[in-house]
Amino acid sequence: MNQAQTTRKLTAAFSRENLLEYKSVIALLVFMVVVSFISPSFFSVDNLLNILRQSSVNAIIAVGMTFVILTSGIDLSVGSVLALTGALAATMLGLNQSLLVVVALTLAAGAVLGCISGWIIAKGRVQPFIATLATMTLLRGATMVYTDGRPISAFGGAYSSAFSTIGTGYFLGIPVPVYIMALVFALAWYVLNHTRLGRYVYALGGNESATRLSGINVDRIKLAVYGISGALSALAGIIVTSRLASAQPTAGTSYELDAIAAVVLGGTSLTGGKGRIMGTLVGVLIIGILNNALNLLNVSSYYQLIAKALVILLAVLVDTRSSK
Amino acid sequence: MSIAKKTRFFAPVLTAMAAAFMLSACSDSAEKQSTEMMVEKENTLALVVSTLNNPFFVDLKEGAEQKAQELGYQLVVLDSQNDSAREMTNIEDLTVQGVQLILLNPADSDAAGNSVLIANEAGIPVVTLDRGANGGQIASHVASNNVAGGAMAAELIIDLLNNEGQVIQLEGVPGTSAARERGVGFETALEGSNIEIVASQPADFDRTKALNVTENLLQANPDVKAIFAQNDEMALGAIKAVDAAQKDIIVVGFDGTAEGINAVQTGEMTATVAQQAAAVGAMGVEVADQVLKGMEVEEFTPVELQLIQIETVQP
Numbered sequence: 001m002n003q004a005q006t007t008r009k010l011t012a013a014f015s016r017e018n019l020l021e022y023k024s025v026i027a028l029l030v031f032m033v034v035v036s037f038i039s040p041s042f043f044s045v046d047n048l049l050n051i052l053r054q055s056s057v058n059a060i061i062a063v064g065m066t067f068v069i070l071t072s073g074i075d076l077s078v079g080s081v082l083a084l085t086g087a088l089a090a091t092m093l094g095l096n097q098s099l100l101v102v103v104a105l106t107l108a109a110g111a112v113l114g115c116i117s118g119w120i121i122a123k124g125r126v127q128p129f130i131a132t133l134a135t136m137t138l139l140r141g142a143t144m145v146y147t148d149g150r151p152i153s154a155f156g157g158a159y160s161s162a163f164s165t166i167g168t169g170y171f172l173g174i175p176v177p178v179y180i181m182a183l184v185f186a187l188a189w190y191v192l193n194h195t196r197l198g199r200y201v202y203a204l205g206g207n208e209s210a211t212r213l214s215g216i217n218v219d220r221i222k223l224a225v226y227g228i229s230g231a232l233s234a235l236a237g238i239i240v241t242s243r244l245a246s247a248q249p250t251a252g253t254s255y256e257l258d259a260i261a262a263v264v265l266g267g268t269s270l271t272g273g274k275g276r277i278m279g280t281l282v283g284v285l286i287i288g289i290l291n292n293a294l295n296l297l298n299v300s301s302y303y304q305l306i307a308k309a310l311v312i313l314l315a316v317l318v319d320t321r322s323s324k
Numbered sequence: 325m326s327i328a329k330k331t332r333f334f335a336p337v338l339t340a341m342a343a344a345f346m347l348s349a350c351s352d353s354a355e356k357q358s359t360e361m362m363v364e365k366e367n368t369l370a371l372v373v374s375t376l377n378n379p380f381f382v383d384l385k386e387g388a389e390q391k392a393q394e395l396g397y398q399l400v401v402l403d404s405q406n407d408s409a410r411e412m413t414n415i416e417d418l419t420v421q422g423v424q425l426i427l428l429n430p431a432d433s434d435a436a437g438n439s440v441l442i443a444n445e446a447g448i449p450v451v452t453l454d455r456g457a458n459g460g461q462i463a464s465h466v467a468s469n470n471v472a473g474g475a476m477a478a479e480l481i482i483d484l485l486n487n488e489g490q491v492i493q494l495e496g497v498p499g500t501s502a503a504r505e506r507g508v509g510f511e512t513a514l515e516g517s518n519i520e521i522v523a524s525q526p527a528d529f530d531r532t533k534a535l536n537v538t539e540n541l542l543q544a545n546p547d548v549k550a551i552f553a554q555n556d557e558m559a560l561g562a563i564k565a566v567d568a569a570q571k572d573i574i575v576v577g578f579d580g581t582a583e584g585i586n587a588v589q590t591g592e593m594t595a596t597v598a599q600q601a602a603a604v605g606a607m608g609v610e611v612a613d614q615v616l617k618g619m620e621v622e623e624f625t626p627v628e629l630q631l632i633q634i635e636t637v638q639p
Contacts, residue, residue, distance in 0.1 A: 041420045041421045041422070044420055046419065046420045047417075047420040050416045050417065050419075050420065053416075054413050054416065057409075149498060149526060149528070150498045150499055151408075151432055151434055151435060151499055153434055155434075155437075168438065240409055243409070243412060243438060244408050244409060244412065244435040244438055245434075245435070245437060245438050245459075246408070246432065246434050246435040248407075248408055248409075248432065248435060250406070250407065251409065253407070291413070292417060295402065295413070295414060295417040296417060296420075296421060298400050298401075298402075300401075300403070301376065301402070301403035301405060302376075
């Protein structure tokens with residue numbers, strides 16, 4: 001490609017349409033600049049690493065949520081899956097199971113739990129909102145019953161210290177959960193953009209009846225996306241349990257809201273079929289920085305809820321208006 | 325993907341990354357700035373409280389704020405909303421802000437261990453308030469003598485029931501040192517007496533939960549004569565259940581919050597073992613001051629309790 005073509009293409013990259021499309025990234029940058037002026041502690045390496053590490057849990061759940069929302073569904077049960085699978089992981093550690101076994105079985109359990117929602121939605125033909133609202137409550141109840149309302153310690157097992165590196169370890173100065181988050185995004189990007197499943201997911205979200213009529217097994221795709229969401233919630237559960245060295249029965253409460261907010265802020269449409277996984281990354285970072293900034297600025301926790309809600313409302317309004 | 329698509333896709337991401345790197349290169353100057361800021365923040369303490377939804381902890385916070393003002397400290401207050409993960413996030417965020425010391429009121433004593441370690445690694449001393457942390461290095465633990473308080477409640481019940489009868493205990497959040505210690509104090513003091521604990525269930529220091537739990541326990545144990553709730557919130561919930569069941573049962577609370585003391589005044593609650601929440605907060609700040617001045621402090625700094633009964637309250 002010659003110079004002129006390259007220049008043209010690069011200029012096109014920053015054209016007005018693209019700038020509008022990437023408003024979330026621009027918003028993120030503006031936000032970061034503003035916060036760094038208000039709070040000097042914001043732009044330290046430590047704080048940025050903190051933000052990345054704290055966002056990793058929401059990020060991983062949000063990836064699963066992206067898959068689900070792309071099919072015009074929703075998964076409210078992610079927080080409860082996180083809690084229940086976290087409790088299972090802690091129990092297995094207490095039984096001295098090896099790290100590999102603990103992680104593999106926990107992820108599998110998450111996938112199974114997700115598939116339960118998926119089955120209810122696909123075969124039972126129940127609306128995703130209702131179905132996952134029910135599974136959210138069911139699984140939270142199951143977690144309470146299983147844990148007897150008490151935290152389960154992930155401490156003291158033979159492999160507990162190995163397990164703790166997942167949530168608290170560093171590699172080359174960067175927290176391990178950040179690597180996990182990067183890996184999850186890379187894999188998701190690949191699946192959504194370079195595999196048949198990815199294409200079917202977009203097709204299903206765009207027009208379900210057309211997809212079904214073209215002979216694609218829509219039920220299996222739904223099962224797959226909810227299973228993915230469940231497995232990723234379990235991965236998030238592993239990280240949270242590892243960070244606290246304890247599985248809390250109330251873990252993950254309201255995490256679904258942050259995940260959905262991240263997906264929406266990233267430009268994925270709730271009606272399905274439209275959206276980029278990298279948009280979710282931007283959404284996750286916006287929420288992560290927002291949470292961090294509110295803490296650094298010592299905003300009362302009551303106002304923090306209001307601030308977050310306003311940001312999300314604003315983003316969704318801008319998004320709806322610009323796509324009309 | 326074609327080159328065009330790739331450029332479109334990666335351009336904003338690369339711009340974002342480039343901007344981030346440029347800005348964090350400026351962080352060298354920002355770090356110098358923040359060192360100056362840290363010098364300004366020389367007198368900053370942080371209070372990480374488990375939840376501000378419980379009036380007890382609101383009193384604790386206010387006590388701490390007042391004492392901090394007296395001693396010339398700035399107090400940053402963060403609310404963990406009863407979530408240990410949130411608590412850990414709060415502590416991490418404090419480590420980049422240059423606070424001198426963290427006063428921690430853990431949501432869960434076990435899960436707080438890792439959070440304390442994070443503060444330790446950042447070289448920030450930690451003083452725990454009301455609940456302990458099972459891990460990491462603590463400069464001091466400031467709390468009411470919960471064991472003595474539980475015993476106070478037990479002795480009162482033995483007295484009022486003439487050493488005969490059945491009693492229910494409503495426990496706090498399982499795993500917290502407060503719940504454990506009050507329980508131990510109560511149960512130990514009842515050993516060797518003729519009072520029988522027929523049921524002891526957690527109601528998580530929560531009023532609504534206590535209402536439900538008490539309703540169920542009263543169904544199962546209709547001859548109960550007294551209820552000991554490990555905090556006033558639960559006692560107030562238990563009172564509602566007792567009223568609904570139309571029984572004559574002694575209810576003893578713990579904490580001495582404003583509503584609790586009010587209930588004792590009106591006769592709804594028989595008594596409460598008053599903690600001085602504000603005093604715990606204030607003592608915490610005092611101990612923090614001593615730690616920062618390099619003075620030796622006790623591992624456990626107890627704060628006195630006061631039994632409040634109807635006679636005590638009425639003039």
